[in-house]
Amino acid sequence: MIHGKYLLPNGRVLRYSFHERMIHWTAAVSYVYLLLSGLAFWSPWMFWIAAVLGGATIARELHPWLGIVFSVAVVLMDGMWGKQMKETPADKGWWESIGHYIRNEDDKMPPADRFNPGQKLLFWGFFVNGLLLLLTGLILWLPQYIPWNLRILRLASIFLHPVFALFTIALFIVHVYMGTAMERGAFGSVIRGDVSRAWADHHHHSWFQQVLREEESSGKSSGD
Amino acid sequence: MSQASTEIVRISGHAGSVPGAGLNREFTVCKLVDTTTCIGCKACEVACLEWNGYTFTETTFDNSYQTMPETAWNYWNLIKFNEYENEDGNLMLLMRKDQCMHCADPGCLAACPADAAIVQYANGIVDFQEANCIGCGYCMTGCPFNIPKFSPTARKVFKCTLCNDRVSQGLEPACIKTCPTGCLHFGTKAEMKELAETRAKQLRDHSGYRNAGVYDPSGVGGTHVIYVLHDATNPEAYGGLPKNPQVPLMVRLWKHPLKWIGNFGMIFGVVGVFIHYLRFGPKIVKEDEQHGDAA
Numbered sequence: 001m002i003h004g005k006y007l008l009p010n011g012r013v014l015r016y017s018f019h020e021r022m023i024h025w026t027a028a029v030s031y032v033y034l035l036l037s038g039l040a041f042w043s044p045w046m047f048w049i050a051a052v053l054g055g056a057t058i059a060r061e062l063h064p065w066l067g068i069v070f071s072v073a074v075v076l077m078d079g080m081w082g083k084q085m086k087e088t089p090a091d092k093g094w095w096e097s098i099g100h101y102i103r104n105e106d107d108k109m110p111p112a113d114r115f116n117p118g119q120k121l122l123f124w125g126f127f128v129n130g131l132l133l134l135l136t137g138l139i140l141w142l143p144q145y146i147p148w149n150l151r152i153l154r155l156a157s158i159f160l161h162p163v164f165a166l167f168t169i170a171l172f173i174v175h176v177y178m179g180t181a182m183e184r185g186a187f188g189s190v191i192r193g194d195v196s197r198a199w200a201d202h203h204h205h206s207w208f209q210q211v212l213r214e215e216e217s218s219g220k221s222s223g224d
Numbered sequence: 225m226s227q228a229s230t231e232i233v234r235i236s237g238h239a240g241s242v243p244g245a246g247l248n249r250e251f252t253v254c255k256l257v258d259t260t261t262c263i264g265c266k267a268c269e270v271a272c273l274e275w276n277g278y279t280f281t282e283t284t285f286d287n288s289y290q291t292m293p294e295t296a297w298n299y300w301n302l303i304k305f306n307e308y309e310n311e312d313g314n315l316m317l318l319m320r321k322d323q324c325m326h327c328a329d330p331g332c333l334a335a336c337p338a339d340a341a342i343v344q345y346a347n348g349i350v351d352f353q354e355a356n357c358i359g360c361g362y363c364m365t366g367c368p369f370n371i372p373k374f375s376p377t378a379r380k381v382f383k384c385t386l387c388n389d390r391v392s393q394g395l396e397p398a399c400i401k402t403c404p405t406g407c408l409h410f411g412t413k414a415e416m417k418e419l420a421e422t423r424a425k426q427l428r429d430h431s432g433y434r435n436a437g438v439y440d441p442s443g444v445g446g447t448h449v450i451y452v453l454h455d456a457t458n459p460e461a462y463g464g465l466p467k468n469p470q471v472p473l474m475v476r477l478w479k480h481p482l483k484w485i486g487n488f489g490m491i492f493g494v495v496g497v498f499i500h501y502l503r504f505g506p507k508i509v510k511e512d513e514q515h516g517d518a519a
């Protein structure tokens with residue numbers, strides 16, 4: 001059996017390197033704190049959440065700092081995944097068959113690359129809204145330095161920051177659902193890093209074929 | 225901040241009812257500032273610092289008598305000066321005591337996310353409870369009068385309390401007590417409104433101020449600090465008093481439609497994925513699918 005950089009000796013396929021998993025979880029943990037503290041300030045009904053985040057005053061202090069951590073993670077993610085997240089002509093066909101995907105009729109779906117178009121949408125949605133959240137968040141962070149005659153910036157941010165947050169929340173709900181309950185095996189890929197060969201072939205056929213081709217032609221791979 | 229025994233009718237960032245709901249006190253308090261008899265002595269500025277225990281800070285000289293450009297977290301009461309040329313070509317030195325207006329519909333309270341960081345009492349006083357303030361500064365954006373100010377050391381926001389601690393004990397505010405000309409008055413809103421209107425009429429009828437009038441802006445439901453102005457058609461001349469102050473539209477849209485659309489959307493999303501799971505279940509990949517090489 002061939003193994004090498006991606007095809008692991010245990011018969012599984014490396015999907016996410018340690019580096020990728022670290023960046024993913026930096027973004028995820030900071031995002032969850034941002035989400036929970038943000039929700040606490042969003043509605044009096046959820047203000048109690050702040051109690052488990054260190055109290056509302058602490059949550060208010062930490063939220064912007066974790067926003068910085070989150071933004072850095074998102075930019076690093078763009079560095080590592082940006083290219084693979086580019087839209088390709090084949091994506092159109094995938095979106096046209098989205099109904100099959102939703103109904104779990106995966107055999108009727110066109111093959112996906114390392115990231116399927118849905119994952120690309122998630123990524124770019126987080127990237128663009130993440131930067132907009134940073135921009136509006138910086139203004140909310142230090143309103144005392146935005147002079148009175150520029151208060152339109154504060155007013156715009158107070159309205160738009162939660163709007164952008166809501167866009168990411170929509171993506172986040174679907175992302176977490178798919179990554180845990182719906183797509184069995186996906187959660188392990190971002191924890192341990194590997195997936196089964198069948199999983200790789202099923203969900204990311206084009207990517208898996210590419211991995212096989214690369215490993216076969218690579219001098220480093222060894223047969224046993 | 226001060227704890228008063230008067231009834232609370234509105235609470236910021238609060239889910240649920242308020243203790244003073246439905247209470248109908250006989251009177252609401254009001255401060256009347258007659259800008260036409262103010263001499264700019266700043267005794268009220270000093271009285272405010274004295275009563276509230278703040279130290280004197282350095283003044284900022286900007287070619288004007290004004291102590292500093294705007295009120296500060298530890299300087300709640302500021303006489304705003306403006307050298308103004310009126311339509312007759314006469315120079316007027318306008319002076320207006322600037323402080324929290326204690327709006328009936330307070331934008332600061334509407335914007336505040338922290339439970340009970342801002343309360344409104346049945347007597348009309350809007351008071352910050354700094355112990356509950358989280359220092360987010362939303363109130364600074366919600367207020368149409370540029371009143372709440374952030375303290376970098378306390379990391380909380382402060383403003384005029386209308387001497388809630390004095391008023392709740394039956395005393396008048398410190399500024400009122402000290403004013404030497406009697407340009408400041410304190411009483412019920414109805415009394416002050418009447419007194420103000422009488423004075424404005426006097427100015428119109430006997431002093432040649434044709435546009436004299438009372439400033440009690442309806443955009444914020446009226447205020448518990450009202451002014452008599454020589455020219456009520458141009459409040460901006462009095463150190464930037466807004467003509468038609470309102471809780472900003474952005475704050476209204478954010479706290480009402482956006483909040484409900486957002487909450488509905490989030491519930492819809494969570495319920496939606498749950499129903500999807502019940503209907504379609506997970507995507508499970510059979511391990512022996514076609515992978516001879518996986519075995």
Ligand code: HEM
Nearest residue numbers: 034035038041042060063067133134137138140141162165
């Ligand atoms: C990227 C950098 C970010 C910065 C600098 C930032 C900053 C801020 C600040 C200063 C506030 C005011 C209250 C507070 O401090 O907690 C706030 C509120 C909020 N933030 Fe962020 N934030 C960022 C990212 C995010 C993200 C990624 C989310 C995603 C859920 C988010 C969701 C919220 C929400 C929901 C609120 C409350 C808005 C409201 O009350 O309507 N923020 N943010």
Ligand code: SF4
Nearest residue numbers: 336357358360361363
């Ligand atoms: S800073 Fe203003 S809006 Fe924020 S919690 Fe304090 S009083 Fe409320």
Ligand code: SF4
Nearest residue numbers: 324325327331332367
């Ligand atoms: S003047 Fe500003 S701080 Fe005072 S009650 Fe009105 S909105 Fe609040």
